[in-house]
Amino acid sequence: MERRKIKILLVEDNTTYAKLITDILSLEKNPPFHIEGATTLKESLERLAKGGIDLVLLDLSLPDSQGLETFDRIQSQSPLLPIVVLTGLDDQRIAIEIVRKGGQDYLVKGRVDGSLLASIIRHAIERKQAERVLKRAHIQTGQLLSSLTSILIGISPEGFITHWNTVAETTFGISASEVLGQPFSKCGVKWNAGSVLTSLEECRKKNRPLRLEDIRFQGHDGLERLLGFTLIPISGETEGSFEFLLFGADITARKQAEQIKNEFVSTVSHEFRTPLAIIKEGVSQVYEGVCGQITQTQRDTLKLSLEAIDRLGRIVEELLDISKIESGRIELRRELVDIVSLAKMSSLAFSSQTKAKGIQIKLNAPQDRLEIYADKDKVTQIFTNLMGNAIKFTEKGHIGISILDKGNGIECCVSDTGKGIAKEDIPKVFSKFEQFAREIGPGPKGTGLGLAICKGLIEAHRGKIWIESELGKGTRITFLLPKYTARELFKEYLGQHLKESVSYGAPLSLIIFELKDFDKIRKKIGNEQALLLVQDLESLVKQNLHRKSDLAIKNTDAVFVVLPTTEKSDALTIAEKIQQSYEKDLAKNSLGNDIKLACKVAGFPEDGNTEESLLNQTQL
Amino acid sequence: MAKKILIVDDEPAIVTMVSNRLKANGYDCISAKDGQEGLTMAKKEKPDLIILDLMLPKMDGYKVCSLIKKDSRYAKIPIILFTAKVQAEDSKLGEEVGADAYVVKPFNAQLLLEKIQQLTEKGSSTGVPAG
Numbered sequence: 001m002e003r004r005k006i007k008i009l010l011v012e013d014n015t016t017y018a019k020l021i022t023d024i025l026s027l028e029k030n031p032p033f034h035i036e037g038a039t040t041l042k043e044s045l046e047r048l049a050k051g052g053i054d055l056v057l058l059d060l061s062l063p064d065s066q067g068l069e070t071f072d073r074i075q076s077q078s079p080l081l082p083i084v085v086l087t088g089l090d091d092q093r094i095a096i097e098i099v100r101k102g103g104q105d106y107l108v109k110g111r112v113d114g115s116l117l118a119s120i121i122r123h124a125i126e127r128k129q130a131e132r133v134l135k136r137a138h139i140q141t142g143q144l145l146s147s148l149t150s151i152l153i154g155i156s157p158e159g160f161i162t163h164w165n166t167v168a169e170t171t172f173g174i175s176a177s178e179v180l181g182q183p184f185s186k187c188g189v190k191w192n193a194g195s196v197l198t199s200l201e202e203c204r205k206k207n208r209p210l211r212l213e214d215i216r217f218q219g220h221d222g223l224e225r226l227l228g229f230t231l232i233p234i235s236g237e238t239e240g241s242f243e244f245l246l247f248g249a250d251i252t253a254r255k256q257a258e259q260i261k262n263e264f265v266s267t268v269s270h271e272f273r274t275p276l277a278i279i280k281e282g283v284s285q286v287y288e289g290v291c292g293q294i295t296q297t298q299r300d301t302l303k304l305s306l307e308a309i310d311r312l313g314r315i316v317e318e319l320l321d322i323s324k325i326e327s328g329r330i331e332l333r334r335e336l337v338d339i340v341s342l343a344k345m346s347s348l349a350f351s352s353q354t355k356a357k358g359i360q361i362k363l364n365a366p367q368d369r370l371e372i373y374a375d376k377d378k379v380t381q382i383f384t385n386l387m388g389n390a391i392k393f394t395e396k397g398h399i400g401i402s403i404l405d406k407g408n409g410i411e412c413c414v415s416d417t418g419k420g421i422a423k424e425d426i427p428k429v430f431s432k433f434e435q436f437a438r439e440i441g442p443g444p445k446g447t448g449l450g451l452a453i454c455k456g457l458i459e460a461h462r463g464k465i466w467i468e469s470e471l472g473k474g475t476r477i478t479f480l481l482p483k484y485t486a487r488e489l490f491k492e493y494l495g496q497h498l499k500e501s502v503s504y505g506a507p508l509s510l511i512i513f514e515l516k517d518f519d520k521i522r523k524k525i526g527n528e529q530a531l532l533l534v535q536d537l538e539s540l541v542k543q544n545l546h547r548k549s550d551l552a553i554k555n556t557d558a559v560f561v562v563l564p565t566t567e568k569s570d571a572l573t574i575a576e577k578i579q580q581s582y583e584k585d586l587a588k589n590s591l592g593n594d595i596k597l598a599c600k601v602a603g604f605p606e607d608g609n610t611e612e613s614l615l616n617q618t619q620l
Numbered sequence: 621m622a623k624k625i626l627i628v629d630d631e632p633a634i635v636t637m638v639s640n641r642l643k644a645n646g647y648d649c650i651s652a653k654d655g656q657e658g659l660t661m662a663k664k665e666k667p668d669l670i671i672l673d674l675m676l677p678k679m680d681g682y683k684v685c686s687l688i689k690k691d692s693r694y695a696k697i698p699i700i701l702f703t704a705k706v707q708a709e710d711s712k713l714g715e716e717v718g719a720d721a722y723v724v725k726p727f728n729a730q731l732l733l734e735k736i737q738q739l740t741e742k743g744s745s746t747g748v749p750a751g
Contacts, residue, residue, distance in 0.1 A: 266705060270675060273704035274631055277725035281637040284729055290644045313726055547716075 005034040006121065007052055011074075012059040012086065013039045017109065021057065021086075024114040033121070041065040041073060048078045055125055056083045060094065071098050082128035084120060104128060151229065151248045155184045155200070157241040171227075171250050173220020191217035191227070192505050198609050203231040204242050213251070214503035225252040258327070265323050272316045280309045318449045322432060325456030332375040332460055334489060339372060339379070339410055339481070340365045343401050346383035353391055354399070361387075364402040372410050373484045378457045385450045386414040386477055393475070394418030409463065409483050415476040421469040429467050430455045454479070486553045490560040493551050495611050497564040502609050509571030509603040511561040512618045513537060513578065516596045518557035524594060533595070534559070537582060544578050568603025575599045623740050626667040627651045628658035628684065629702070630676055634725075638671065641729055647736070655679025662688055667697060668740050672719075674703040682717050689718035698739035702727070 008025070012018040018037055025033045036053070038044040041064045047053070056078070060070045074083060085106040087095040095106035104124035107117065145152060145165050154163030161184050164176040172189050179187050185197060192215065203210040213228040229248025236242055285291055287302040294302075324330055340363075347361045354361055383401075390399045397417025404411045421429065428434045433448040458465045458479050469475040484492070494510060501508040515521065515533065522530040538554040541561060545552060551562040563571055579599050586595055602617035625647050629635050632653070639649040650665055652658040656678040662670055670688070674681035681701060688694045701714050704725040714722050721735050 270704040273725045274634070277704065277727060278631070278633045278637060280726045281634075281641065281729065285637065285640055285644075290640060309726070 005032045006125065007034045007036065007054045008057055008121065009036050009038060009044060009047060009053045009055070010057045011038045011041075011044045011062065012057070013062050014059070015039070017059075021112070021117070024112070024117060027114055028118040030118075031122070033118070039063070041070060044074060045077050048074070048081070053078070053081060055121055056081055057086060057121075058083055059086045067094055068097065071101070071103060075102060080128070080132060082124040084124050149249075151227075151246070151250075153184075153187075153246040155244040155246065157236045157238075157243055159184050161187060162243070163245075171219070172217070189217055191215055194605060195502060195505070195609055198605065199231060200244060202608065202610060202613065203233050203244065207233055207235075207242070209233070212502075214255070214499075216503070216505075219250075225250055226255050227251065261327055262329060265320065265327070265329075269316075269320050273313075276309065276313055276316065280306070280313070283309065318453060321453045322449050322456070325453065325460070330378075330456065330460040332378065334373045334375055334484070336371050337374050337376045337379065339370045339374075339403055339412065340368060342376065342379055343383055343403060343412065346380055346387055347401060349384065350387055350391055357391065357395065359391070359394055359396060360398040362398055362400050364400060366403075366405065370403055370405055370410055372481055373489055374461055374481055375457075378460070379481070382454045382457055382479065383412075383414070385454050389450060389477075390414055390416035390418065390475070397474070406480065407483075409480045411478060411480045413476055413478040415474060417474040420471040420473050420475055421467075422471050426467060426469060430465070451477075486555040486560065490551070490553050490562065491611060491615070493553075494562050494614070497549070497562060498604060498609070498611060498614070501564065501604050506565050507567045507604060509563045509566045509568050509601060510614060510618065511563070511571055511575045512558060512600045513541065513561070513575075513582075514558040514598045514600075516598055521595055525591070533591075536585070537597070540582055540585075541578055544574055568601065568606050571601050571603060575601050622646055622648045623668040624648045624650065624665065625736065626658070626661055626665060626670045628653075628655070628661075628670065628676065628681070629673040630654060631673075634673070638732075641733070642736075645733055653677075655681065655684045659684050659687060662694060662697065663691075666694070669736055670697055670699045671702045671736075672699055674701060674705055682714070685714075685719050686717040698742075700732075700735060700739070 010018055010021060012021070018039075022035045022037070025035055036047065038047055039062070041062050044056070044058075048056070056074060058070065058074060060067050062070055065073060071083065071085065082104040083098075083102075085095050085098050085103050086109055087106050088109055092106075092108065095103075095108075099106060104127055105120050107120065145163070148165060148167060151168045151171055152163055152165040153161065153168055156162050161179045161182055164174075164179050166176075169175050172187075174188050184200075185193060196212075196215065199210055199212055210231045211229075212231070215227040215229070217225055217227050219225040227248055228251040229246050232245040232247060233242045234245065283302055283305050286294060287299060287306060343365075344363060347363060350361065387399065387401070394416045395418065399417075400413070400415040402413045402415075404413075425434075430451050432452045455465050458481070461481055463479055463481045465477065465479040467475065467477050498508055500506070515537070518530065521533070525533075534554055534557065538552060538559050541552045541559050545561070545563070547563070547565065549564045550566075551560075553560050563574075566574075576599075579597050582597050586597075600618040602614040604614065607614050607617040623646075625642055627635050627638055627642075627649060628651070629638075630653050635651045635653075639651065642649050650661060650667065652661045655676040658670075658672065658676070659679065661667075662684075672681045672685060676684070681703065685699050685701065688697060688699065695718075698720045699718070700721045700723055701719045702723050702725065720739055723732055723735065
């Protein structure tokens with residue numbers, strides 16, 4: 001394969017020397033060179049304007065131009081071409097200057113040999129190519145960065161600011177020129193620097209992007225604003241060194257909109273419920289004779305009104321529920337609940353209806369008690385809703401409620417022998433406002449929100465709900481409530497409150513009390529006694545906690561404690577107090593030698609600002 | 621002697637209704653229409669129980685409750701928070717300020733009367749759980 005010839009423009013007014021170079025280069029075959037000559041600057045510029053040259057070999061002293069000027073003229077004519085300068089011994093200074101200005105290399109005349117020259121030419125061309133690619137990439141990146149609508153801050157491995165884009169400038173009111181090259185810790189942004197730097201450290205340790213929301217900062221107008229950003233680690237040149245990109249946005253507007261929506265729900269709820277309360281109470285009082293005696297007809301009429309008021313009340317509640325679910329504002333208050341008794345109680349509420357219709361409710365549970373951590377009110381609501389539906393759509397037969405322990409959770413099923421749902425309608429069952437079988441007859445139509453609400457509540461518990469149904473045969477709705485261990489609950493609570501603490505800069509502490517060698521203890525004093533020991537510990541802990549947001553939760557051999565808004569130093573004091581008190585009690589029962597209570601304390605911000613870092617501190 | 625109940629609510633209709641109900645059940649009633657007035661009346665009249673709305677002008681119900689409970693002279697007066705606002709956070713907040721009970725509007729009159737009876741019989745606030 002014939003290699004393409006490299007086209008060289010040899011600009012040299014000394015024709016003897018020019019011939020020498022040409023001869024030397026014509027001997028090179030790998031790659032072969034094609035030499036064109038020019039003896040004046042004018043000639044060179046004309047030739048270059050025509051294109052097709054790969055490299056310029058340039059003598060600086062020409063009849064119509066000298067020294068640096070020669071180089072400058074050639075370079076401005078063809079900025080993309082590599083230029084190698086031929087220089088006399090005296091001109092080395094200039095040659096070095098030229099290389100600094102962008103010339104690729106220089107050669108001292110009289111010291112040239114063929115292969116050296118060829119090599120220099122090849123390298124000059126390659127280098128120029130590489131420079132071009134790099135420059136293009138740089139320009140593209142620059143264009144990309146400046147078109148971003150997000151904040152972009154670059155941080156070098158040593159902690160200095162390498163990038164500070166326009167959006168960062170306008171958001172913080174700090175210009176790039178002020179901060180480029182400065183340490184990130186001193187960038188001048190008025191935020192909780194400690195928190196941000198701690199996150200940077202964590203990002204470095206984990207080598208994984210880290211998202212932070214709700215970081216408060218002072219905007220350029222002095223007003224408090226909220227920032228959300230992601231820290232992205234990029235491996236540096238040496239092992240373990242990282243550059244960081246901070247990529248984020250001012251989320252104040254978004255958060256404000258959320259808050260307005262939340263307040264709207266609150267206000268609307270108040271505005272609906274207040275007149276409803278007035279109407280209900282007014283009608284009740286007349287109905288009950290509080291305002292004076294009334295006739296039977298009056299009583300009958302008012303009774304209808306009262307029932308309608310209750311119906312309206314339920315609809316308002318459903319609307320508010322669905323609104324809360326949609327904006328993710330469902331807050332669970334978990335406690336240990338017995339699902340079996342909850343189901344029993346819900347079914348009792350329907351006993352008059354089922355009797356009237358002549359249908360039975362059958363409850364099927366393997367055990368008398370099945371306990372799980374869940375929100376009691378919400379689970380009751382779910383049962384009530386499902387049972388209500390079942391009864392509404394069943395004319396004869398029975399309603400079955402079954403509760404099963406599935407190991408990883410508790411599965412509850414409400415089934416009926418009613419109308420059933422058509423196959424094509426099944427996917428829509430949990431959607432809002434969808435209703436089926438409305439032709440059933442007169443009576444309450446409902447809002448079509450019931451199942452959507454159930455789904456929302458179950459998903460808030462991180463559970464699942466699904467339906468099986470056949471037209472004319474009946475329907476089965478099953479939901480699964482996952483089991484949370486004390487540990488998982490503790491972590492969930494910790495996570496929720498830590499997020500708030502980080503956002504507000506408020507402290508938070510956690511304490512873990514552990515009975516050492518619990519198995520040995522169990523063997524020694526028996527299971528029941530051992531259980532009592534943990535219960536006593538839990539009571540003791542609870543006695544010493546005073547804030548409503550304090551959580552103490554017992555595990556097999558430990559008690560986990562979360563103390564939002566408590567400083568680590570205070571937590572240490574409380575822990576010590578509890579430990580001493582407990583060990584004193586143990587001593588009284590002569591168990592002191594065998595049983596030791598270990599306690600570990602961790603706090604935000606001292607031990608980090610994520611669940612993992614705090615839990616690591618306590619070795620959980 | 622009839623027990624005296626202070627109703628603090630900015631809705632005149634609510635005040636009228638609840639007073640009617642309470643009077644029909646043998647209680648004496650006085651009322652206030654904003655938080656500031658409520659606080660002043662509580663201190664002046666020392667009622668046997670306070671029914672306290674939350675969304676009040678001049679000073680909200682939480683603040684009023686908190687101030688009363690923090691003052692040892694009046695801390696023993698049972699307080700029922702009475703409101704159309706119901707979120708989990710709201711009842712938690714109610715516990716934090718020391719309320720003795722929490723009744724939601726629209727309310728069940730029977731339930732309200734029962735709570736009033738429980739709380740006034742005990743004679744002092746003992747932190748009956750909200751519900």
